[in-house]
Structures are given as C-alpha cells and as structure tokens.
Amino acid sequence: MRIGYGRVSTRDQNPEAQEDALKAANCDRIFVDKASGKLASRPELDKALIAAREGDQFVITKLDRLGRSTKNLIELSEHLRDSGVDLVVLDQGIDTSSPAGRLFFIMIGAFGEFEHAMMVERTHDGLAAARARGRVGGRKQALKPRQVQLAQQMYDELGADGKRKHTVQGIANELGVARTTIYRYLEKKEIA
Incomplete structure (x- = not known):
C-alpha cells in the first residue's frame, strides 16, 4: 500500500x-x-x-x-x-x-x-570551561547550612510525651520548602 x-x-x-x-x-x-x-x-x-x-x-x-x-x-x-x-x-x-x-x-x-556526538562534545566542553571558572552545574541548594541545621534541630526536638514536637510538613512550611526537600536533607544527615 x-x-x-x-x-x-x-x-x-x-x-x-x-x-x-x-x-x-x-x-x-x-x-x-x-x-x-x-x-x-x-x-x-x-x-x-x-x-x-x-x-x-x-x-x-x-x-x-x-x-x-x-x-x-x-x-x-x-x-x-x-x-x-x-x-x-x-x-x-x-x-x-x-x-x-x-x-x-x-x-x-x-x-x-554525528550531530548527537558533536552536541555531547560541546556540552562536555562547556561544563569543563564552567568548572575551570569555579562554577558548578546543577540545581541551587534549596536550604542554606543554617536552615539545614535548624531543620535537623526541629526534627530531633521531642515533646513532653516523648514524641516528635514538629512534623516534617510543619518544618517544611516553616522553611518555605517542600516536604520532600526536608526528607532529602535529613537523609543526607543520617548517611553522613
């Protein structure tokens, strides 16, 4: 046909x-x-x-x-x-x-x-040039070190009943980020 x-x-x-x-x-x-x-x-x-x-x-x-x-x-x-x-x-x-x-x-x-290989090569060259100038790629950190420390303190804080005083959602609301962001930073702390 x-x-x-x-x-x-x-x-x-x-x-x-x-x-x-x-x-x-x-x-x-x-x-x-x-x-x-x-x-x-x-x-x-x-x-x-x-x-x-x-x-x-x-x-x-x-x-x-x-x-x-x-x-x-x-x-x-x-x-x-x-x-x-x-x-x-x-x-x-x-x-x-x-x-x-x-x-x-x-x-x-x-x-x-060929077009794909050239595009990959240009990307690698651009990243290398940026690194040479002290720039790193990737997303900007959502929380500053002081905020991470505060989030960890809030997470570790216990109430009179022995339970956590702050929920992860409450911490996220306080710092103006998503709950998943708080979990990500808490996981890094536990791994380190």
Whole structure:
C-alpha cells in the first residue's frame, strides 16, 4: 500500500498541490496536516504512521514536509526504516526500496549520530570551561547550612510525651520548602 502524507505550515497555504501530486503517485490513502508553528501537533502524521505497515511505501512530495527539523526528520526516517516501511520523496527522487535510497537512509542515520556526538562534545566542553571558572552545574541548594541545621534541630526536638514536637510538613512550611526537600536533607544527615 502507498500512504501519502502532506503538510502545510501556515493557515494561508493550500495543500491541494501536494494532494494532487500524491494522487498522481497512486497513493491509496492520503493524510494532510494543516499545522502552523514548530510545536503544533500533527494528528494526520500520527494516523499515517499508524496506517503504515511493513512493506508499505510512505510517500511525501518534499523532504521538509515530513520533518520540521533535521533531528525530527532523522527520527521519523528511523521509525519508518525500523517498521519496514520504504520512504518515497517525489521531488527529490528518493526511494528507499532502491540501493541509492537505502544509501540515503544510511547517510541520514550517520548525520544524526554525528550531530548527537558533536552536541555531547560541546556540552562536555562547556561544563569543563564552567568548572575551570569555579562554577558548578546543577540545581541551587534549596536550604542554606543554617536552615539545614535548624531543620535537623526541629526534627530531633521531642515533646513532653516523648514524641516528635514538629512534623516534617510543619518544618517544611516553616522553611518555605517542600516536604520532600526536608526528607532529602535529613537523609543526607543520617548517611553522613
């Protein structure tokens, strides 16, 4: 089965040219999204991907109609490949059922791996540079050392009946943090 997919990026664009090209390519089913914005959902793409079965062809007019970014395109291409679905791009003459088309898939995957490796390398370099300047990453401590000491004192304080005088929720309210934060600091104290 040939499944056609088209997408227009703005409300002003008309999908008819893509629909006509997909019909001319003998697509059995055609799905078209009218999505604007990078984060807009694409329900028709989701339906098309669900409809595509092993041995089917997923037909689009241009490569940019499938993915909004290189990363997104690579992810969708890999999904199709893993599902055993061939990708056909009409305007670029790409057909992954041919050796040249499979080479294209391999190149997309290689570019994706390269892009990921470069991103990881840049992240490590940035963290190393920040550490060299005395900055450490991660979230800022929720409580200052004096507040931690106060929380521990309140937690350890017993009433006349021998029970804890303050609840963890009461301590959290007093210090303006979540109850889980108090537990986290109390656990660190018990471990140390």
